[in-house]
Amino acid sequence: MLEAEGISRYFGGVKAVDGVDLKIEAGSITGLIGPNGAGKTTFVNILTGYVRPQAGRIRLEGNDITGRSPHEMASLGVARTFQTIRLFRDMTVLENVQAGMHLRRPDDLLAHLLPLPALRGEARRAAAEARELLRRVGLNPEVVGAARASQLSYGDQRRVEIARALALQPKLLVLDEPVAGMNPSEKGRMRDLIARLPDHGVTVLMIEHDMRLVMGVCDHIAVLNFGRRIASGTPAEIGANPEVITAYLGADSERTARPAGTSLGTSSLLKVTDLDVSYGGVQAVAQASFEVGEGELVALIGPNGAGKTTILNTLSGLLRPDRGSIEFAGHAITGAPSHRIVRSGLIHVPEGREVLARQTVRENLELGAFTRRDRHAIRAQVDELLTRFPILRERASLPAGQLSGGEQQILAIARGLMARPRLLLLDEPSLGLAPLMVDQVFRIIDEIRTDGTTVLLVEQNARRALQAADRAYVLESGRVVLSGSGAELLEDPRVRATYLGA
Amino acid sequence: MDFFVQLFTDPASFYSGHELLIAQMGVNSLLAISIFVTLYAGQLTLAQVGFMAIGAYTSVILNIDARLPLAVGAVAGSLLAAVAALIIGLPVLRLRGIFLAIATLGFGEAFRFGVLLNLPITGEGQGLTNTGADIEGGIVPVWISVVILTYLIFCLTRSRTGRAWAAMREDEAAAASQGINVVAMKMAAFLLGALIAGYAGALDAHLSFFVDPTEYATPRAVGVLIFAVVGGTGFVLGPVVGAIFLTALPEILRFAADYRDAVNGLILLLIIIFRPQGLVSRGGLAIIRPRWWPLARS
Numbered sequence: 001m002l003e004a005e006g007i008s009r010y011f012g013g014v015k016a017v018d019g020v021d022l023k024i025e026a027g028s029i030t031g032l033i034g035p036n037g038a039g040k041t042t043f044v045n046i047l048t049g050y051v052r053p054q055a056g057r058i059r060l061e062g063n064d065i066t067g068r069s070p071h072e073m074a075s076l077g078v079a080r081t082f083q084t085i086r087l088f089r090d091m092t093v094l095e096n097v098q099a100g101m102h103l104r105r106p107d108d109l110l111a112h113l114l115p116l117p118a119l120r121g122e123a124r125r126a127a128a129e130a131r132e133l134l135r136r137v138g139l140n141p142e143v144v145g146a147a148r149a150s151q152l153s154y155g156d157q158r159r160v161e162i163a164r165a166l167a168l169q170p171k172l173l174v175l176d177e178p179v180a181g182m183n184p185s186e187k188g189r190m191r192d193l194i195a196r197l198p199d200h201g202v203t204v205l206m207i208e209h210d211m212r213l214v215m216g217v218c219d220h221i222a223v224l225n226f227g228r229r230i231a232s233g234t235p236a237e238i239g240a241n242p243e244v245i246t247a248y249l250g251a252d253s254e255r256t257a258r259p260a261g262t263s264l265g266t267s268s269l270l271k272v273t274d275l276d277v278s279y280g281g282v283q284a285v286a287q288a289s290f291e292v293g294e295g296e297l298v299a300l301i302g303p304n305g306a307g308k309t310t311i312l313n314t315l316s317g318l319l320r321p322d323r324g325s326i327e328f329a330g331h332a333i334t335g336a337p338s339h340r341i342v343r344s345g346l347i348h349v350p351e352g353r354e355v356l357a358r359q360t361v362r363e364n365l366e367l368g369a370f371t372r373r374d375r376h377a378i379r380a381q382v383d384e385l386l387t388r389f390p391i392l393r394e395r396a397s398l399p400a401g402q403l404s405g406g407e408q409q410i411l412a413i414a415r416g417l418m419a420r421p422r423l424l425l426l427d428e429p430s431l432g433l434a435p436l437m438v439d440q441v442f443r444i445i446d447e448i449r450t451d452g453t454t455v456l457l458v459e460q461n462a463r464r465a466l467q468a469a470d471r472a473y474v475l476e477s478g479r480v481v482l483s484g485s486g487a488e489l490l491e492d493p494r495v496r497a498t499y500l501g502a
Numbered sequence: 503m504d505f506f507v508q509l510f511t512d513p514a515s516f517y518s519g520h521e522l523l524i525a526q527m528g529v530n531s532l533l534a535i536s537i538f539v540t541l542y543a544g545q546l547t548l549a550q551v552g553f554m555a556i557g558a559y560t561s562v563i564l565n566i567d568a569r570l571p572l573a574v575g576a577v578a579g580s581l582l583a584a585v586a587a588l589i590i591g592l593p594v595l596r597l598r599g600i601f602l603a604i605a606t607l608g609f610g611e612a613f614r615f616g617v618l619l620n621l622p623i624t625g626e627g628q629g630l631t632n633t634g635a636d637i638e639g640g641i642v643p644v645w646i647s648v649v650i651l652t653y654l655i656f657c658l659t660r661s662r663t664g665r666a667w668a669a670m671r672e673d674e675a676a677a678a679s680q681g682i683n684v685v686a687m688k689m690a691a692f693l694l695g696a697l698i699a700g701y702a703g704a705l706d707a708h709l710s711f712f713v714d715p716t717e718y719a720t721p722r723a724v725g726v727l728i729f730a731v732v733g734g735t736g737f738v739l740g741p742v743v744g745a746i747f748l749t750a751l752p753e754i755l756r757f758a759a760d761y762r763d764a765v766n767g768l769i770l771l772l773i774i775i776f777r778p779q780g781l782v783s784r785g786g787l788a789i790i791r792p793r794w795w796p797l798a799r800s
Binding site: 048049050069070071074075079080082087088089090091095099100102103106107108109111112113164165167168 | 653654657658660661662663665666668669672673675676677678679680681682683684
């Protein structure tokens with residue numbers, strides 16, 4: 001029913017989507033998977049008109065619809081949901097669903113101007129239909145219908161978003177990470193809902209990181225990596241495809257893991273006990289407990305939405321935990337303000353790098369020493385870091401925004417080192433990086449550990465993280481489900497299950 | 503306090519003593535409704551005073567030079583304002599938020615300097631003498647217009663178009679994914695706002711014997727926005743209440759003498775702090791809206 005051919009889109013020289021073909025059969029459920037930064041959302045944004053392709057054709061039931069605007073795509077029968085929920089927050093749930101009927105409903109200004117009963121029927125029918133749609137996605141309209149959309153739980157908001165999309169009576173429904181941030185029982189209900197959609201004549205294209213869901217409901221799966229389609233086939237074929245396993249668990253380099261049995265050092269630098277964190281109505285972390293010993297490199301791995309970044313943000317004071325305690329270097333830092341935590345030597349290198357794009361590389365590094373007052377030592381350390389990372393020395397007076405993604409990542413790590421951390425938190429340092437750059441970043445992480453800095457690493461690239469780590473914890477839906485030495489976990493079939501749903 | 507004492511004890515002489523004030527409350531209500539329409543669609547535009555000037559000059563020139571009645575001048579003035587909105591809307595509505603506000607404010611100033619202060623037909627900055635002015639006769643048409651437009655716009659916000667505007671205001675990308683043509687809908691709100699502002703300008707010009715170009719400057723443009731913000735932008739009665747209240751406020755505060763402006767500013771500040779949603783909000787709406795009204799709650 002939908003055919004995309006050779007779709008390409010570049011963002012400032014980066015090939016976000018590079019010649020991707022995709023064929024969607026009517027009445028099927030197609031999964032689109034791939035690591036972070038693979039171009040899945042860009043591809044879906046092209047299909048729904050939010051991003052224009054620079055090359056390629058899209059045909060819907062044989063008609064060329066390339067480059068149409070979002071509202072035209074909607075009128076042609078392509079509905080979508082968004083990765084970050086985009087409900088009309090101040091409208092009621094029923095009003096949200098009725099917004100999806102915009103194209104089908106007549107202009108009813110006259111019915112409002114003249115209070116005649118005869119003119120009210122259309123509005124009543126629309127409201128009844130909206131209630132029916134809410135029931136179909138598993139919500140009780142009598143309970144939630146009149147509530148503001150923003151008052152609903154995260155999982156229910158996703159359902160409302162799907163009901164709103166179904167109100168368009170679409171031919172194709174595009175779901176961007178429908179179960180992201182959901183707990184296992186919510187995931188189960190969402191899975192049932194998606195599986196039933198083709199019975200109502202709706203074809204589904206779904207981006208999802210939860211492999212159990214993808215493997216369970218999809219008829220067909222396409223895999224993107226670095227903007228290219230690297231595989232396509234049935235769930236069974238995809239599950240057995242070595243290239244896909246590599247794309248998900250990371251490139252298998254020749255390096256071996258640290259010797260097994262490296263256990264927690266004599267003194268514990270960071271001790272987290274029974275941590276509960278929630279935000280936006282979602283419990284992101286539940287009863288997480290773990291420890292990082294002095295001088296250790298500990299990895300937190302787990303699928304998207306498992307709560308890894310939330311944990312790092314809580315450790316560095318950006319989020320406040322609901323319950324639990326965090327002890328750093330013998331002091332309780334639970335709920336302490338960020339600037340005080342930074343002063344105590346716990347430094348966070350956030351996901352997405354967050355270098356200051358308009359400041360030079362040198363200025364970015366100097367900012368990393370903001371809490372220090374020893375000017376001569378700072379200058380010496382900037383020089384030392386520039387020597388250690390020659391890439392940065394060559395670009396010391398360039399604005400950081402002009403650096404490539406990998407160079408920015410190295411700058412972000414170097415900036416973290418400027419604060420002389422006792423514990424360095426690294427969030428997804430290999431995110432969106434080309435394989436060669438990934439190697440280089442992991443070499444740097446290894447050096448930092450060898451120099452005696454304790455590191456807590458969060459990574460999607462589980463294999464690389466486990467190879468580098470002394471110990472690791474596996475998170476799933478906000479809980480620690482496994483822990484052990486890097487080498488043990490690397491061999492553990494359950495780790496593979498967490499990632500590929502196999 | 504004389505203001506209220508007279509209002510309640512001797513309404514007849516209050517009316518005859520405050521004719522201009524009452525008429526101006528009405529005109530300002532129309533301007534507030536005009537900016538409300540664009541705000542309801544999520545567009546922060548400050549071009550209202552420019553459109554108002556177009557309406558004012560058009561109707562006065564038609565009245566003096568062609569001896570055409572106010573009704574014709576008002577229609578011609580509002581249509582001309584809408585034409586101007588169509589021309590500047592195409593490029594300007596691509597902007598968002600503060601950039602849109604600055605660009606529309608720029609339009610108002612450019613119009614004032616380019617047209618009002620320069621062309622022979624507008625008096626080259628000397629203003630126009632309006633021999634046809636009629637304050638007493640202006641009050642009734644102005645207030646009838648306020649009532650009708652408030653009702654019309656209220657119905658419009660409840661209709662398909664209004665629902666699309668409300669959706670866009672909350673999230674443009676999500677609105678587009680429901681098939682709402684965001685560009686066309688923005689333009690519709692901008693045109694309707696210009697139409698109303700042009701109409702208000704025509705009525706306003708006929709309340710005074712002299713059309714003064716310095717009236718149509720930035721302070722007035724910001725003043726119109728303040729009417730709407732203080733009154734509340736979720737419901738059309740809000741801007742009307744805001745305009746009436748803020749137009750009357752300096753008069754009410756006459757007793758404060760030299761401190762009038764300071765007290766005026768203080769009251770504004772207190773309202774913004776304690777009623778950030780405006781004087782009339784969704785909660786207040788429930789009291790005003792009768793239960794039997796059709797489609798009020800679908």
